[in-house]
Amino acid sequence: MGYIPEHALANLRKYAYKGVDKSLLSKHVLNPFWTWLVTLWPTWVAPNTITLSGLTMVLINFATLLYFDPTYLSEKGGATEPPQWIYFTWAAGLFIYQSFDAIDGKQARRTGMAGPLGEMFDHGCDAINTTLEVILTCRALNLGRSWWTVASLAASLANFYLTTWEEYHTGQLYLGVFSGPVEGILMIVGIYTVTGFTGTTFWDTPALTFFGLDKVELITKYVPNRGLNEAVMALGAVVLGFNIITSYYNVFKAKVEANEGPFRPLLHLLPFPITVLIQIFWLSSPSFNRSFIINSSLFVPFMCAWGLQFAHQVGRMILAHVTKQPFPWFDSLWIWSIIGAVDANMLRLIGRQPFIQHSPENVKIFIHLTLAIFFFSYASFCTQVINEITNYLGIACFTVRKKDDIGNWRRAASVDKINTNKKA
Structure with a gap:
């Protein structure tokens, strides 16, 4: 069984990317810069x-x-400080990622390969980058393995989920005056x-002290003098709140214009907090201690597994968007996460030790097994979807179509559209 039902395949030919970017910095x-950069790529390079x-x-x-920091995956947890120059390479790597992520669409239009496959691939x-950048950024901010990093991942994934949810309901990708792909990434480049x-x-420096506000009684009375790294986290929370309001406003407006119920889409937000609660429930299990996973070498594998589960979830959302299928309420990987979370909390739930994760060694095996299962599940999803799209459209994922192929593809799309109109 594939991910795209037979009746939904024809919708692939009807898909057209729509996007709005309100960023002044981007404009x-x-x-x-991106317009110039894309010209450096030959037209035989696939988007x-x-x-x-x-x-x-x-x-x-x-x-x-x-x-450079192997202890991040050991029980010591980041006791070895990476060389400072490595952060410059992180800044360069992330800036390159942003640039390439911005020009792949331009390359698609140059080569006539704009379509649903590129949307899915992008x-x-x-989704993978979001999780990895949270881990890297929190290391650079000296937050390391902590609940702050967990909160940062939850907030970052929430922003991504909101964007995908908004695109599903409005039919277009909306980037506001401050968005993750533009200003958010540049802010992280600045942190690196x-x-x-x-x-x-440096990031442990009290924020009020750094800005010279620790002597202002009116401010110190209401604002705690916490580290700059925690101030960055607080700023992220404010941005998340702003994005929630903006995303729903766009969805509300689109639904009203389409004479559809503007409140039903809110129900489609529920899957995300459910997944977050499952992961936090697992992380806060009373077995051994409430921060056992966070304070151990299992933290990074756990975060990566969470990120892969999320990537699978939003991948199915964007697939539903490009093929015009119903919203995917449930994700099969939840079952495994629920088993892990419930088992880890057996002491809290029924007063007995976990069936599976009853020892540190068993917890280690189970979490690494979770990472492996989620990795292969997401890899399988990507492979199957790419195969289904490329086979139906007669294209290749990493090969540019010849001009004749482009013409045939467009003619086929027109025939599909005519047939669809006749059926209607």
């Missing part, structure tokens, strides 16, 4: 090749974290750059 600075090249930069960044890479000059301990 006046970055877009002229998805550019997208994957960008993700490779992020994977290299993540690999350098594990190489979102899949973005500052850390490269100052080291991670």
Whole structure:
């Protein structure tokens, strides 16, 4: 069984990307740069090749974290400080990722390959990048393995989910005056750059002291003098709140214009908090201690597994968007996460030790098994969807169509549209 039902395959030919970018930085600075950058790529290079090249930069960044800070995956937990110059490479790698992510669509239009496959591929890479950047950014901010990092991942995934949910209901990708793919990424590039000059301990500096506000009684009375890294987290929470309001406003407006119920889409937000609660329930299990996973070498594998489960979930959402299928309420990977969370909390639920995770060694085996299962599940999803789309449209994922092929594809799309209209 495939992910795209037979009746939904024809919708692939009808799909057309629509996007709105309100960012002034993007319009006046970055877009002229991207327009020039795409001309450096030969037209025989497929857009998805550019997208994957960008993700490779992020994977290299993540690999350098594990190489230069091996204790991040050990019980000591980041006791070895990576060399400061490594943060400059993280900044460069992320900037390259953003640039490649921005020009893959331009390359698609240059080569006549714009379509649903590129949309799926782009979102899949973005979903993987989101989790990896949270881990890297929190390391650069000296937050490391902590509940702050968990909160940061939840907030970052929430922003991504909101964007995908909004695109599903409005039919277009909306990037506001401050968006994750533009200003958010540049802010992280700035964090990496500052850390490269100052080291991670700089971010522990009390924020009010740093800005010279610790002597202002009116401010210190209501604002705690916490570290700069926690101030960054607070800023992220404000941005998330703003994006929630903006996303729903766009969905509300689109539904009213279409004479549809503007409140029903809110129900489609429920799957995300459910998944977050499952993961937090698992992380806060009373077995051994409430922060056992967070304070152990299992933290990074757990976060990566969570990110893969999320990527699978939003991947199915964007697939439903490009094929005009019903909203996917349930994700099969939830079952495994629920088993893990319930088992870890057996002491809290029924007063007995977990059946599976009853020892630190068993917890380690189970979480690494979770990571492996989620990785292969997401890889299988990506492979199957790519095969279904390429087989139906007669295209290749990493090969540019010849001009004749493009003409045939467009003629086939027109025939499908005519047939659809006749049926209607």
